[in-house]
Amino acid sequence: MTKEVLRSLGFKDLKRLVALLDLDISDEVLSASSDSNRDDLIDSIHEELEDVRREREELNTLPIRYQEDRFSSVENLFGTDLDVDSVNFDFPENYNVTRLVLMLRDPAWAFAYWDISYQDRNRLKDLGKNDSLCIVLQEQPRNDDEMLEQVEMPIELSDSRWYINVPRRGTSYQAILGYYGYDNEILTLARSGIVSVPLGTLSxxxxxxxxxxxxxxxxxxxxxxxxxxxxxxxxxxxxxxxxxxxxx
Amino acid sequence: MNHGKGFLNIVLHAHLPFIKHPEFENFLEESWLFEAISESYLPLLGMLKRLEADKIPSTITISFSPTLIAMLQDDLLGKRYLGYLEKHIDLGNRELERTQDDPKVHGLAQMYRDRYLKCLADYQEYAGNILKGFDYFQKAGVIEIITTPGSYPFLPFYEQYPANVSAQIESAVDTFHMVFGKTPKGMWLPECGYYPGLEHHLKDYEIDYFFTSAHGLMFSPDAPRWGVFTPAQVGNGLAYFARDLESANLVWSAETGYPGDPDYRDFYRDIGHDLPLEYISPFIHLEKVRVNTGYKYYAVSGKGDNKNLYNPDLAANKVLEHAENFLYHQSKRIGKLDPVMAEKPIITCPYSAELFGHRWFEGIQWLETVIRLVDSKYGDLDLTTPSRYLSNSPKLEVSQPIYSSWGNKGYGEVWLDGSNDWIYRHVHMAIERLQELVSRFPDVTGLKERALNQAAREVLLAQSIDWPVIMRSGAAEQYAIQRLREHIGNFYRIYDAMGQGTLGTEWLTKVEKKNNVFPRLSYKVFNLGVPKRANALGHPYALE
Structure with a gap:
């Protein structure tokens, strides 16, 4: 977005952009629409948009940048407050099942999300184990004499997703959602499917x-x-x- | 007859998310489709016609996503496109008046107005179905048309739901068959997103080949000797072509890519943003939201707001220069590979179709010039399509590509980060609950079948790669969230109604008309009888 475009916007629209971009602008500047305040706002917004643009350009490979740019023009910023469709649905914070899903983002990071059913939550509370939860990432054996990697992460009952640094590549992992028993052994609530991690290096x-x-x-x-x-x-x-x- | 020492395999993949809002008279995001038709798809057809008139075979591959096909065949969107054209022609007429004292700008206004007039004539010639035009060239054997999974999902994130992956492929193959009267031979995987094992689903639907990223092949433990310069085959015999990076970079690079040349037309400067509101308001969204109008008078020129006027003659010179440069580089590489390779080398160049014409205004001219130059024996190479190349039975090495994409950093980060990771909890659960419905109602008919088929459509639409991309971009995020809310919400309305026996026809009919993709999709595809094996790939999680 050019400064020229920003100058064509009303003060109200500029304030909306400040909110959209989460800019730290003083109330004094936002409360009065003088020319100098307007110029300050335009400079701040332009600077922020340029930073975002530069960062995105540096980070992205080009086909994806093209995809993103398709959705990031000024009209979209101002089109977003339209009442699109009045579907009366709220995404639940938790589904009443106990499950754990493991997704491989790249060879270095996996993403896990989980749900714990109300029944299991109550059971954990009854056992006094609702603060003993953990996620365990277990390497899967390929042969008998191999030392396998295992990563344990304590989690809170209120947690529901986690990014996990994958310790080793060229192997497979399964995650376990569980809690520590009285002998510190891990008791399983749910297991994920298995993900295969590529080496991620030139052949x-x-x-x-x-x-x-x-x-x-x-x-x-x-x-x-x-x-x-x-x-x-x-x-x-x-x-x-x-x-x-x-x-x- | 092929005379060159190697091949160029140019692939354009055309995709837009399914956006149709009959509940609004005027919906901003629908213009993405109208812009793409006017600036990319119809001009591409124009290119094919000109080449045919000169007896030059185009020999390129085009992938149409099923969601795009659905929109291109939709009556409501067709009517709205005609309204869009009329408005843009009207704006052009006003621009001709406004600019009459400025010959250079006047000439540009005329160029744009005439382009919209031509779009109108062409669109009417195809009776509103431009896919017929592409089908004509496919049947004439000069282009190859392929497809891409139903709602354009990033398939590696659905690896553990094999029936869902099959449904995405089946909906694509079925849509393709409905429009083109045959099954597709090739599959463009959204953003080259591949995971080992995907080929089994593709083979189930008689797909012959697919595409991967360059490192999908070159990071493979058993990478083929000649890297991206020959297709390889996966263990089950499917061929795959890996994207070439050098030819991609010539077009995509922000710093050195052709589209950024100062003489080319600038994409961002548009009279929709530049002219006074009282003048432009009849032509922008709801008369108050400034949008691109397509009338863009400036050249890329340089950074900042001070830009030179666009000069089509200068741009045409650059088109020729860049087409020659492109072929020079590819010929040089092929010339080095040909003496040492047993098979003729092939360079696979996939691009977004909407880059050409829409984003890179001169892109279609450039593509046409490349095709004409190859035909005139400029450079020692030939154009080919994957099927044509494979029909000569080249010896393909067996190589297992790795999980990869052409996205940022080469894997799945674009579609799985802090801005969008929350969606998978809901989309995955919707898949599981749809599968639960399929097992409860394995063979229903009538209203229940209609409802379950629509439930399947809603679950597929929720998986579109565009929603996490929009969330990550930060702009139009609310629209993406709302779309996800709509599809998942529609699904649960059916899910609940199937349990309670309270399904009504009025709501269902409305939703069927609105989200009318994959018209022949059967919900039963979500039950392929794949056994849920604990702790095995193919099962999302183990049940304790």
Whole structure:
């Protein structure tokens, strides 16, 4: 949004933008629509919008930025207060079931959300265990003699979602929603499904290959423009080779 | 006949979320569709016609999402589009008057007004169904049309609901068949979102190929020798084409991409925002909300508000320059690969269809110039489509792509962060409760069947990738939340009514007319008889 566009807006609309953007503007400025207050508001809003835009540009890969931009023009900001449809439905805070769902966001982070039924909540209270809840992320065995990773996170009864740092890649995990028993053992309330975590790194087929054609492939693949997490996962030795091969 | 040393595989994926609000006379977000028809889809058809007249095969692939297809075939939206065109032609006539003393701006106003007049003529020629136009070119064998899952969901987040994934694919295949009279061969996965195992669902519906991100293939433990330059096959035989990054970057890059050239038309400067309210009010939303009108007189020029007037001749020169530059780079790469590869290399270039014409005003000219240059043997390459390439039975290496997307950082962060993660609790539960309904009512008819089919549509629509994207963008967030509320709310109204036996026809008929996607969808697809195996993939969580 340009300053010119902001200047064309009324004071009321500028104040709405301040609220939408959650800007910290003094009441004095917001309460009187003098020219100097107006200019201050426009400067603050413009600066904030530019910051948001810059941040988004830095973070996003382009197809997604295009998708987001589609929805982020000024008309949308002002179109949002329209009464869209009067469906009388409120999202419940909790479904009356006990379940745990694990979703893999990327090779480093998983997202878990859960519900605990009223019956189970009451049972936990009766047992005096409503402050002993935990989420456990368990690596799934691939062979018998492997040391498996396990991460335990204490949670409150009021919690319902959590991002979990995945300890190891190239393996599978299941999460458990449970509580600590009297001997500190974990008693299970619910288990998630199993998620498989990719290595998230350039294939060993390329990283270790010494074939001349692999060098050519890497030089022509433009891997440097991969998204940030992905690009970080290209081994330094491969990046060095890419730079050596830049003149190919 | 192919003469070049390799192939360009250009794929345009056309998608818009399903937005239709008969309850309002004028609904702002419906204009996303009207802008895309006027600025992208009809001009693309114009390009195909011009190329056909010159006997040049277009040889590109276009994916139409089922939600977009539903909107393009909707009578109400069709009528509203005609109103949109009339208004824009009227604005053009007024602009011609207003700018008569300024020849340069006047010329631009005329260009836009004439474009809207042409849109009107073209739209009427297709009797309001522009998909017929694309189908004509598909039947002529010059383009390949494919599809994408029903409501355009990010499929990896539904991996643990296999019946739901099947429903998304079935609704896509069925919609495609209804419109084009055959089943699609290819599937554009929303934002290249793939997870291992998805190919089994695709194969169930006789899909031959799909697309992944570049690292979906190159980070695979058994990545093929030639990376993104050949398709590979998954274990079950499905082929997949990985997105090429270099050719993508030439178009997408904010800093160096072609659309940002100073001579190209600026997207943001629009008279809807620039001209006095008393003049522009009849042409903006509800006469008070400033919106883009499509009349944009400035070039990208540079950063800030001081921009040069747009000059179409300068832009046309850049189009040629950029088309040649694009082909130069691709030919150079193919020239290096061809001598050492057993098969001819292929460069897969997927782009959003709405980028062309709508966002990048000259994008369709650029695409047409690329196609014409290839036809004139500029560069040592040929155009192809996935089916055409695969019909020559190339030897494909077996390689298992990884979970990935073309989104920010390469995985699922765009659709799962603090702004939107809350939605999955409700969407997933709605899927489970729909499956519960299917097991309770496995084979009903009449009103109950209608209600369950609509419940299935509502659950699918709640999964559209657009809602979390909008929530993350921060703008129009309330609209996205309201849409989710509408679809989940409609579902629960049916869920409750099925339990209480209180279903009425009036409300159901209204909802069926409003959310009229996937008309042949049967709720039974949500019960594929997939056993719920505890602790196994395919089950959302284990029951204790």
């Amino acid at each position: 060993e087929n390329y990283a270790t290959s010494s074939f001349a054609d692999t060098d050519l492939l890497l030089a022509l693949s433009d891997l440097q423009v991969l998204g940030a997490v992905a690009a970080e996962e290209i081994p330094q030795k491969v990046l060095r080779r890419l730079s050596e091969l830049a003149e190919l």
